[in-house]
Amino acid sequence: MSFFAPVFASIDLDLILIAVLIMFIAGFVKGAVGFALPMVAISGIGSLMPAAIAVAAIMLPAALTNLWQALRDGPRAALGSLMAFRWYVLLIVCVMGMVAPLVSILSTEMLFIVLGGGVTFFAVLQLAGWRPGPELGKTRIATIISGVTAGVFGGLAAVTGPAVVLYLLAREVPKVEQVRLQGVIFLLGLLVVITVHGRTGVLNELTLPLSVMLIVPAIAGMGAGLLVQDRLEQETFRKATLVVLVVAGLNLLRRGLMG
Incomplete structure (x- = not known):
């Protein structure tokens, strides 16, 4: 229990229990649609605690659930997906590593405004009927824009999902491979971000035990x-991902604008 003592000493038990429930819900959403654990978790837990x-x-929790998601069909399938999109994955991971240190600099309000605005923008475009075709999705410029955008949002709060999901939908990647590839991308990016935050102090004697505490509800929910x-059918899967994006994005934006 001494490992978790800083958490119980610094955060009310009621808030910890709510955070556990939120993480279970976030894990459930990730299991159902293949992404969005960070968005749902930050949207909810960020309403209780500072953004950092x-x-x-x-x-x-995000790293371990992504490991499960990436390896659900076996290491060979995960490696195949990684190699097929290796330059896209490398771009995302590199940008995440460069952007992650900003978390310790940006204010809570600015962090939520940036995240909420970007997530909501992507989702509303899709729900309004705009969807990039496979011809656009396969262009180099689309790969670069998506990779940089995913890296920026991933570096700020592990919210790599929106740009990656829209890119893979445009590429018409089958659902099973899409979910697997998302797990690979999110996992590799998170390993970089965790390393960076271990050096910046964002992961510390309070936040590390809290993160460990939230692993079990995340895995159970997933x-x-x-x-x-x-x-889920393919089209139902696509619509579900977009609905999740809108709800989480608007709540993040509300958090940033209203405090």
């Missing part, structure tokens, strides 16, 4: 969500 603490708290994902 919320960002740090999701690091380990397990429940996977049962739903396996029953």
Whole structure:
């Protein structure tokens, strides 16, 4: 219990229990649609705690659930997906590593405004009927724009999902491979971000135990969500991802504008 003592000494028990529930819900959403654990978790936990603490708290749950997602079909399948999109993945990971230090500099309000505005913008475009075709999705400029955007948002709060999902939808990647590739991208990016935050101090004696504490509810929620994902049709899957983006994005934006 001494490992978790800083958490219980600094954060009310009621807030910890709410954070556990939020992480379970975030894990469920990730299991169902293949992404969005960071968005849902930051949207909820960030309403209870400062942004830097919320960002740090999701690091380990996100990394382990992404490991599960990436390797669900075996290491060979994960490696195949990685090699097929290796330059795209490398671009995202490099940008995430460069942007991650800004978390310790930006204010809570600015962090949420940037995240919420970007997430909402992407989702509303899609729900309004705009969807890049496969011809555009396969261009080099689309790969660069998506990779840089995903890296920026991923570096700020592990929210790599929106740009990656829209890019893979444009490329018409099949659902199973899309989910697997998302897990690979998110995992590699998070490993870089965790390393950076270990040096910046965002991961510290308070946030590291909190992050460990949230691993179990995240994995439990993801397990429940996977049962739903396996029953989703491709179009239903696409619409579900966009609905999740809108809800999470608007809440992040509200948090940033209203405090």
